[in-house]
Amino acid sequence: MTKNNPTNFSKHKKYLPLWVGLALAIGVFIGSKFNFGDKTEKIFATSSKKDKLNRLIDYIDYEYVDNVNTDSIVDVTVNGILENLDPHSVYIPKKSYAHTADDMRGAFTGIGVSFYIYKDTIAVIRSITGGPAEKAGIKGGDRILFADGKKLFGELINRDSISSYLKGEINSKVTLDVYRPSEKKTLDITVRRNKVPLISVDASYKITEDLGYIKLNRFSETTYKEFEGALKKLKRDGVSKLVLDLRDNPGGYISTAERVVDEFLENNKLILITKNKSGDINKTYASRRGEFHHAKIYVLINENSASASEIVAGALQDNDKGIIVGRRSFGKGLVQREMSLGDGSAVRLTIARYYTPTGRSIQRPYGNGNDNYYSDYEKRYRNGELIHLDSIKVADSLKYTTPKGKVVYGGGGIIPDVFVPKDTSVENETLQYVSKSGFMSYFIFEYLEKNRAQFERMNFEEFRNNYQADDSLSTEFIEYARLNEAQIDLSNYTEELKRLLKANIAQQLYGPNEFELILNEADPMLLKVLELEAATNSSSKEE
Template sequence: MKKSRIFFPILLFFTLAVGVLLGGYLNFPVEKPLASKNNYKNKLYKIIDFIDNEYVDKVNTDSIIDLTVNDILAKLDPHSVYIPPTEQTGVAESMKGDFVGIGVNFYMLNDTVAVIKPIENGPSEKAGIKAGDRILYANSCKLFGRKLPTDSLFSKLKGKEGTAVELTIFRKSENKKYKIKVKRDVVPIKSVDVATMVNATMGYIKINRFAETTYKEFKSGLQTLQKKGAKSVIIDVRENGGGYMEMAAEIADEFLKDKQVIVFLKNRKGRADKTFATEKGSFETGKVFVLIDENSASASEILAGAIQDNDRGIIVGRRSFGKGLVQREMDFEDGSAVRLTIARYYTPSGRSIQKPYQKGNEDYFNEFGKRFENGELYDKDSIKIADTLKFKTLKGKIVYGGGGIVPDLFVPLEGNNGNESTVYIMQQSGIVGRFAFETLDKNRNIFKGMLFEQFLDKMNKTDLYFNAFQHYLSKNGAIVNLTKSKPLVKRYLAAEFAKQLFNEQKFYEIILKEDKMIQAVLKLK
């Protein structure tokens, strides 16, 4: 299998847990400009030098260069982009799969670092940091009341492995300050959220992105599920915007037979570079289901396309994003980088699932709104596809190119009245998690010592938190009546509370029980 680092961009998602921006890339050497006296490439350098040396006012030419690069890339395609140094560090850490730091999930609450939860078995948990603690100082550096930029804040908490930082924390539950020394260590950033059983024979694996560690995490989860008796497996790549192609290919290889095509690339010269499955697959006979939605993109679509075109499993959900371009990344000495589209990828049947982008980036990335308006999220017959771009799977089933992967089994967005889409968007925005934290922060003792079953019983019996959330939204300027969606909202609220009080496993135990796509899969058995 080919091991070059090819990048499939993902949707940017800010995780306060580690303060990381997700992404992926391929590094290759930066080439020096040609020493030609009369070419257009040299013109840019001459203009910048002219401004730098002669302009009447002092100008930050670095910012001019950044603007110029952005303008150039904007004329190419939506996925050829410039990444400034402030973002690139987080992107690199996320795709590497770990970072060195103190290991806490946190929010900035009223200009103060508030710990949602220390990462399990991480440096902060071992040192005694607790959920709800406010971090006031890192050594002698004041962190509260300053509106520190994100990169400055992280620089105070991160450092070299084995080094120590003395944190001054305020523990609200005890109304006391403490000084706690935390030794920085390698903290993993999981790309596989959970691997669990949904019933006696059906396993479930949730992948949030395709990073360097994803295949290893996935393989470990798959082996665990097989030991528990999994004869079928659900792979969930909803909301997964992509990452490294190699990881998606290696995961597909676990399910495909030797020499079956997984994906192939074509550059502007038309050269095809195919990736084939090998003999190593450990799940080549059990049933496979892949869950996708409108935010499943790139590497997620490669995995889904390989399973669908080889007739290996059933794709469940809604039409995927539609991103079939391949990027390579070039790093610069200042820590910035440029991702440039260098090829198109095709599914095994020969499909390009890239959706059109001729109307500009704003139209391209805001297509979710159009899908909602035309009813596609609720009705499969409303899906707009280029029916002239027909292809056939190995067994002759018709599939289509030109705009994402259409699922074999369509599952609409939950509900049909518009409120559900509002709840869906709110869940993705993080406001549900923020509400859960602020509510718990007022009185954590309410849930102290409570078993998970007791917690569920409490959450199910009361509308207290539903009503409080409705008020919280109004207070924050979101005027929406969620009464018609009460069961759905209460489920999301209970799941968020469970994540912060217990762990992510409990979050999924709540969510998956009534997940419409999971239910659709189980009905197929």
């Protein structure tokens, strides 16, 4: 304990008026910053926009006459704010975040099955190749009745609750009661949960002896690794040319797109330019000689190829690498960053614009609102650009030139080098719809329920060469889908319908690669690629 020292007090006493005066001066200065004529609320509001929103939510929480879920109000408010920015700045609610994150990571932790809710029961379509369920012996057609004793069938069952029981911590175990109709018995199967990939490479195979094919459905964290593996295998198999199918690919991570492009460009070739709010410019270059930098490449795009897909197509086109085949792409040239909002939700906020190597922006105008922006497909349909190349409207002010002198345009998507029109007939549109909606897939599942034994000892090559969907199957589907009642005449599309049915059977029995392989046998864009190849080979022989 320190004793008082009268001598020290006397020593500092003469400075006391100085300290008091200084304190009063500071107090007057601080006081001058407050307007004490205002009400108390205004003093502490600091007039910030954030405080205004916070205060409104508090008023509703504590003062509003009825009970209100203010969480939903916040969601609506955030969405309203973002809608006034641009079409690609979006809010991800807490309940959607896990699924969205899995989609971008390219994997989730679970047992690895694709399934339907069939007659109020989980019916396995197929176990994912290499996944935990396949290793444990779960087969297509199996019914999962219980998970660790929890009933998973009945009228009240829904897909979200099912997923919560089948997913779980990595290496955790779940015991399933599985009924196998083909053997008319119930099995107890224990599955150890593990990472299950969300496959980015839908298909990878040889079209001809030297021409390979890879289809990417997204650009997630795992896409490049999958792509690299597929590319190396094709190269080992003698492929020296590649078709990269980016149709209906909505995009994903820019960094993944850059790594994919890097495989086809020589070192130091420009891949991408980004520019942020401050005007800071960042340029990305090819970092090495890619595996396929000498190879010939065709890139397939359509009106649903967006974002990272357009980065790939634009970088290759602007570097005079490869041939872009198809229809004008979506037109998204904005860069988003995901930011957490602290409660399990997040926002993807546009932070920059990107430009292709020639300096063109391919972002479509969005000043007339989101509804107008997303109805662009209808406008393209009406103005005929899905059918005729010369219907695509381009502005001379947005004209750019590649190093070899090819003219390219900005202002709304990547315009292909070789145009392939879309079949816009009602019959074809109907076929595409019923195939993509899952309706045909559901029909095929019911077909396999009755005929699965027919395919049990048939490998894919045997199926591909020997099985044909006959008239009776296509007629049965038309009746099942009630297309005859809708008076849709599919007489000119009989072969297309049969091919779709066969492809869907292949998907459920063998997987997505086999689905694409069968579907692509008569694909107009791939037939155009083969036509270009034949013309090139013929020209080379003449020379």
